[in-house]
Amino acid sequence: MKALRILSVTLVTLVLSSTIIFAQGWRQVVSPTYPSGTTFYDVYFVNSTTGWVVGSNGLLLRSIDGGMTWTEQTSNTTNTLYAIYFLDANTGFAVGGNRTLVKTTDGGTTWTVSEATDIPDASGSIKSVYFSDANNGWIMSSLSSTNGRILHTTNGGTSWTLDLTVSAKNLNDMHFSAPNKGVAVGKDAGTLYSTTDGIAWTLAPTPSLGGFSYTRSDIRGVYMVNQTTAVAVGWGSFAAGLQPSIHLNTTDGGANWTYMTQAEANRSYDNLYGVWFKDASNGYCVGGALRGSVVEKTTDGGVNWTILNAPFGVTLYGIYGLDSKVWICGGDGVIAYSNDDGNTWNLSTPIPAASLYSINFTSPSTGFIGGFDGLFLKSTNSGSNWKASFAVANKLAPNINEIFFVNDNVGYLAQSYRMVSKTTDGGTTWNTVLPDSLSSLTHSYGLFFLNENLGWVVGQYSSSIGVVHKTTDGGATWTSSPGVATKALRAIAFANANVGAAVGATITALYTTNGGTTWNPATVSGITTGDIRDVVYINESLAFACGAKMILKSTNGGTSWTNIVPTATATLYSIAFKDANNGFAAGGNELWQTTDGGTTWNNVIDSIMTSTLYAVAYDKAGNPWVGGLGSTLFTFTPPPVVTFQVNMRVKILEGAFNPAEDLLY
Numbered sequence: 001m002k003a004l005r006i007l008s009v010t011l012v013t014l015v016l017s018s019t020i021i022f023a024q025g026w027r028q029v030v031s032p033t034y035p036s037g038t039t040f041y042d043v044y045f046v047n048s049t050t051g052w053v054v055g056s057n058g059l060l061l062r063s064i065d066g067g068m069t070w071t072e073q074t075s076n077t078t079n080t081l082y083a084i085y086f087l088d089a090n091t092g093f094a095v096g097g098n099r100t101l102v103k104t105t106d107g108g109t110t111w112t113v114s115e116a117t118d119i120p121d122a123s124g125s126i127k128s129v130y131f132s133d134a135n136n137g138w139i140m141s142s143l144s145s146t147n148g149r150i151l152h153t154t155n156g157g158t159s160w161t162l163d164l165t166v167s168a169k170n171l172n173d174m175h176f177s178a179p180n181k182g183v184a185v186g187k188d189a190g191t192l193y194s195t196t197d198g199i200a201w202t203l204a205p206t207p208s209l210g211g212f213s214y215t216r217s218d219i220r221g222v223y224m225v226n227q228t229t230a231v232a233v234g235w236g237s238f239a240a241g242l243q244p245s246i247h248l249n250t251t252d253g254g255a256n257w258t259y260m261t262q263a264e265a266n267r268s269y270d271n272l273y274g275v276w277f278k279d280a281s282n283g284y285c286v287g288g289a290l291r292g293s294v295v296e297k298t299t300d301g302g303v304n305w306t307i308l309n310a311p312f313g314v315t316l317y318g319i320y321g322l323d324s325k326v327w328i329c330g331g332d333g334v335i336a337y338s339n340d341d342g343n344t345w346n347l348s349t350p351i352p353a354a355s356l357y358s359i360n361f362t363s364p365s366t367g368f369i370g371g372f373d374g375l376f377l378k379s380t381n382s383g384s385n386w387k388a389s390f391a392v393a394n395k396l397a398p399n400i401n402e403i404f405f406v407n408d409n410v411g412y413l414a415q416s417y418r419m420v421s422k423t424t425d426g427g428t429t430w431n432t433v434l435p436d437s438l439s440s441l442t443h444s445y446g447l448f449f450l451n452e453n454l455g456w457v458v459g460q461y462s463s464s465i466g467v468v469h470k471t472t473d474g475g476a477t478w479t480s481s482p483g484v485a486t487k488a489l490r491a492i493a494f495a496n497a498n499v500g501a502a503v504g505a506t507i508t509a510l511y512t513t514n515g516g517t518t519w520n521p522a523t524v525s526g527i528t529t530g531d532i533r534d535v536v537y538i539n540e541s542l543a544f545a546c547g548a549k550m551i552l553k554s555t556n557g558g559t560s561w562t563n564i565v566p567t568a569t570a571t572l573y574s575i576a577f578k579d580a581n582n583g584f585a586a587g588g589n590e591l592w593q594t595t596d597g598g599t600t601w602n603n604v605i606d607s608i609m610t611s612t613l614y615a616v617a618y619d620k621a622g623n624p625w626v627g628g629l630g631s632t633l634f635t636f637t638p639p640p641v642v643t644f645q646v647n648m649r650v651k652i653l654e655g656a657f658n659p660a661e662d663l664l665y
Helices: 002-013 648-653
Strands: 015-021 025-030 040-045 051-055 060-063 071-073 081-086 092-096 100-104 112-115 125-131 137-143 147-153 161-167 171-178 181-186 192-195 219-224 230-234 247-250 272-277 283-289 292-298 316-322 325-330 335-338 356-361 367-371 375-379 387-390 400-405 411-415 420-423 431-434 443-449 455-462 465-471 479-485 489-494 500-504 508-512 523-525 532-537 543-547 550-554 560-563 574-577 583-587 590-594 613-618 624-628 632-637 641-647
Touching: 040 325, 051 081, 051 092, 051 325, 100 125, 125 171, 137 171, 137 181, 147 171, 161 192, 171 230, 181 219, 181 230, 219 283, 230 272, 230 283, 283 316, 283 325, 292 316, 356 400, 356 624, 367 400, 367 624, 375 400, 411 455, 443 500, 455 489, 455 500, 465 489, 465 500, 479 500, 479 508, 500 532, 500 543, 532 574, 532 583, 543 574, 543 583, 583 613, 583 624, 590 613
Parallel strands: 040 081, 040 316, 081 125, 171 219, 219 272, 272 316, 356 613, 400 443, 443 489, 489 532, 523 560, 574 613
Antiparallel strands: 015 641, 025 632, 040 051, 051 060, 060 071, 081 092, 092 100, 092 125, 100 112, 125 137, 137 147, 147 161, 171 181, 181 192, 219 230, 230 247, 272 283, 283 292, 316 325, 325 335, 356 367, 367 375, 375 387, 400 411, 411 420, 411 443, 420 431, 443 455, 455 465, 465 479, 489 500, 500 508, 532 543, 543 550, 550 560, 574 583, 583 590, 613 624, 624 632
């Protein structure tokens, strides 16, 4: 008994440690909320809490909390849906490609799909829908600049009667203020129609366009404020010369239209696609292009418009509102809402689907990612979770081509249209330190900073003029060297304040030994064509670069380069090293790895990486991260070690102790 009591005391106080090691490998950390390529085209709310959005591949989502969260519903079609309209809380219609019409009579719980075969064009897309009651409704369809058509039904959509055919032109949008009172817009300023009986449509005279020279005059969206007043919006461009976004007004129900010239400070130069009015005075329109989202507001019935600060980088297509609430939707699967008349905005889509171009870790916990449409991701827990936003500066959010943070707070972006932005609060806010250009040929592609003040940016002034910008005061001032190369420069890196390299299009490689005061052409062997896309230094002598079917190595600080991986078949966009031995190069559907300082490389692409890869980086723990098309992000982490302790006293008290299992002899 004494021996048993001694054993019992020992067991009561004994604590054992156990360790579990999980299998290692690549895993996907981030994926887009909606599939890559998703665009939402229209949004509609029946009250302040319940609404729907429609878009690519038959996507139809419903929100019951005012647009904060969304749930996918079964639309029973894979055709893209372009418009949605609800007659009341129960009866709704969504329309789309290939003459698709889907209908619900139970508030969106179930949807029935049909084809409007009365449209003569089998592959025509229905772009707009309106019902005045359960029986009477109108649809508008288009077929690739071939035919635009408007039809009406008197039996709830069972059959349709063709009312209008516009030959060789699209119809883009249609809106009604009351039964039988509607307007339709299309291919150009000469495609403006109105009806007062819902059957006959009358073509309006082509309005003059404010004395501006337009290469196109597409009218994309229209809204009838009442039976006499309507507002239309459309084409704008800076790439084809400064062509202000088109604003048109009518005060006679669409019989005549007038071009609204905007003050120069308020002009946008992007396509406008959607328009909605809160009342006769207050309205909004949305659009955008490669420089970011555009949201404009009017308080005088569409005569004058001001550009709001919309913190998104995608093209916006749909807009709807109720009272002070406004909902918008667009590219990359973006849905957003405002509760205060557009003064502030909330992003509903957790992870928009945009390509990830650049990854940067600054501490064991903090990482940043930049990408297409100005998408910006941040993690503060070592990459376990990422929060999405858009890097907007000066109301613009061009593509982020490269991201570089010098610490957790201070970071820089190289962006399209020459723009370089800076943050001092970890990406919460951004300021332009190198202004944007209205030229579609001027871009900033790569950047490198040795510290908060000293940095370089490379890009192009045109396809034949490469440029290097240098700052020594954190972007307050810049020294620019256009023409240092006859091709676009894509990336830059420095080993120290003096030794650096810049690489770019058509086997362009430069080196400097005086901090970029002068640049000299480097020699490249083993490759005769293709762009060099990225460069990295291991030390003052050893450097690597990658590009189209190449990984290059330099042992003399970038003076000369040799292609050491002639078996690469893809364009490799990014290269990174953890230390002198271990590195990755990523691009296309290839991921090349070296573990011997770049002497040998192997393609180690994982089967889960099915989309195009664009970026690779290491975190501070030495784990690699790879980003790609459609907000896909992967990491390879070492096997996590989980240690747990088993208190034998608890097991004994619970009668669960088993010496054969819980003790090792």
